Amino acid sequence: MLIGALLRVPAQAIHRRIIGDLNAAGFTELRVPHMAIFQYPGPDGERPGVLAERAGISKQAMNQVLRSLETAGYLERSDAPDHGRARIVRLTRRGAMAYATIHDILRDIEHQWAVELGPRAFGNLKTLLIRVWESPLVR
Amino acid sequence: MLIGALLRVPAQAIHRRIIGDLNAAGFTELRVPHMAIFQYPGPDGERPGVLAERAGISKQAMNQVLRSLETAGYLERSDAPDHGRARIVRLTRRGAMAYATIHDILRDIEHQWAVELGPRAFGNLKTLLIRVWESPLVR
DNA sequence: ACATGTTGGTAAAGGAAGTTTACCTTGGCG
DNA sequence: CGCCAAGGTAAACTTCCTTTACCAACATGT
Numbered sequence: 001m002l003i004g005a006l007l008r009v010p011a012q013a014i015h016r017r018i019i020g021d022l023n024a025a026g027f028t029e030l031r032v033p034h035m036a037i038f039q040y041p042g043p044d045g046e047r048p049g050v051l052a053e054r055a056g057i058s059k060q061a062m063n064q065v066l067r068s069l070e071t072a073g074y075l076e077r078s079d080a081p082d083h084g085r086a087r088i089v090r091l092t093r094r095g096a097m098a099y100a101t102i103h104d105i106l107r108d109i110e111h112q113w114a115v116e117l118g119p120r121a122f123g124n125l126k127t128l129l130i131r132v133w134e135s136p137l138v139r
Numbered sequence: 140m141l142i143g144a145l146l147r148v149p150a151q152a153i154h155r156r157i158i159g160d161l162n163a164a165g166f167t168e169l170r171v172p173h174m175a176i177f178q179y180p181g182p183d184g185e186r187p188g189v190l191a192e193r194a195g196i197s198k199q200a201m202n203q204v205l206r207s208l209e210t211a212g213y214l215e216r217s218d219a220p221d222h223g224r225a226r227i228v229r230l231t232r233r234g235a236m237a238y239a240t241i242h243d244i245l246r247d248i249e250h251q252w253a254v255e256l257g258p259r260a261f262g263n264l265k266t267l268l269i270r271v272w273e274s275p276l277v278r
Numbered sequence: 279a280c281a282t283g284t285t286g287g288t289a290a291a292g293g294a295a296g297t298t299t300a301c302c303t304t305g306g307c308g
Numbered sequence: 309c310g311c312c313a314a315g316g317t318a319a320a321c322t323t324c325c326t327t328t329a330c331c332a333a334c335a336t337g338t
Contacts, residue, residue: 001179001265001269001272002179002242002245002246002249003153003245003248003249003252003265003268004150004153004154004157004245004248005178005179006265006268006269006271006272007146007149007150007153007268008150008153008154009272009277010146010268010271010272010276010277011143011146011147011150013276013277013278014142014143014146014147015143015147018143031294032294032295033294033295033296039144040140040141040144047315047316048315048316048317049314049315049316056151057295057296057297058296058297058298059315059316059317060296060297060298060299060316060317060318061295061296061297063316063317063318064295064296064318065295067317077316086304086314086315086316087315087316103141106141106142106143107141109142109143110141110142112276113142113271113276116271116274116275116276117267117270117271117274121267121270124263124267125264125267125268125271126140126142126145128256128260128263128264128267129142129145129146129149129264130140130145131256131260132145132149132252132255132256132264133140133145133148133149135255135256136255137149137152137251137252137255138148138149138152139152170323171324172323172324172325186286186287187286187287187288188285188286188287196324196325196326197325197326197327198286198287198288199287199288199289199325199326199327199328200324200325200326202287202288202289203324203325204324206288225285225286225287225333226286226287
């Protein structure tokens with residue numbers, strides 16, 4: 001078994017679970033592309049261009065995501081007071097609740113993994129993945 | 140840092156690297172959706188429906204991927220002699236070369252990870268991920 | 279034997295989501 | 309003041325998946 005599949009399959013499973021649980025929790029408008037926004041760290045106070053780069057999509061694509069989330073009441077775009085044409089994305093109360101819910105779901109997933117693998121093995125796994133994260137391997 | 144991002148980011152990095160290296164190696168037609176075909180184990184001798192289920196997409200979507208790969212000369216679909224309406228996907232020489240190249244790229248990635256983390260830590264990481272793979276967590 | 283259902287495969291139309299192209303606004307700078 | 313770069317937005321296009329529909333080859337019941 002090669003490292004590609006070993007990482008990809010669990011990552012996909014977590015992704016599906018997050019979306020499913022979010023929908024079940026009442027955030028029924030949230031779908032796959034919206035997750036580009038809610039990835040850590042959240043979009044609160046950021047500018048659209050920064051969010052686009054972070055998510056690895058074009059500014060235009062990010063703008064479509066932002067517009068749909070704004071329509072659905074998850075965030076709002078306001079003018080940045082000091083910096084020219086720049087705008088700022090702010091989560092609404094509903095957006096903040098969705099973000100907190102994602103965090104809760106991930107906590108629950110981590111708990112299940114810790115039970116399944118044992119807390120020690122799960123801790124080792126996270127430690128190793130953090131070393132990968134901090135290495136040049138993922139650049 | 141939560142487990143979702145820790146798995147997702149390296150998995151995406153590997154995915155981008157595979158496609159980039161494949162294109163650089165002369166397989167310029169291969170793009171994201173084509174990877175659904177070349178995931179382990181390869182498509183050689185399989186039927187379209189099985190490939191669709193394995194990739195998690197509909198039979199129709201898989202059929203479009205197969206057609207584009209057939210047009211590009213990576214595989215061919217032939218009638219299965221014994222089993223009724225069933226058809227069989229066969230890699231051409233070019234398709235087999237692409238598959239082998241993917242394998243080489245993954246081997247190279249694993250080598251780089253082993254150097255970066257140390258062989259022992261990398262072995263531990265794979266062992267832990269295999270335990271996840273075999274658990275009900277990813278179902 | 280033959281009508282019917284099931285399985286496997288394919289094709290066309292529709293929709294979701296990202297990119298390319300183009301444009302507007304703001305502020306910096308000669 | 310005129311020009312240009314940066315940031316943001318919008319429209320058109322492309323890609324790719326799903327929905328819907330259809331066809332062919334068995335299997336089965338009567």
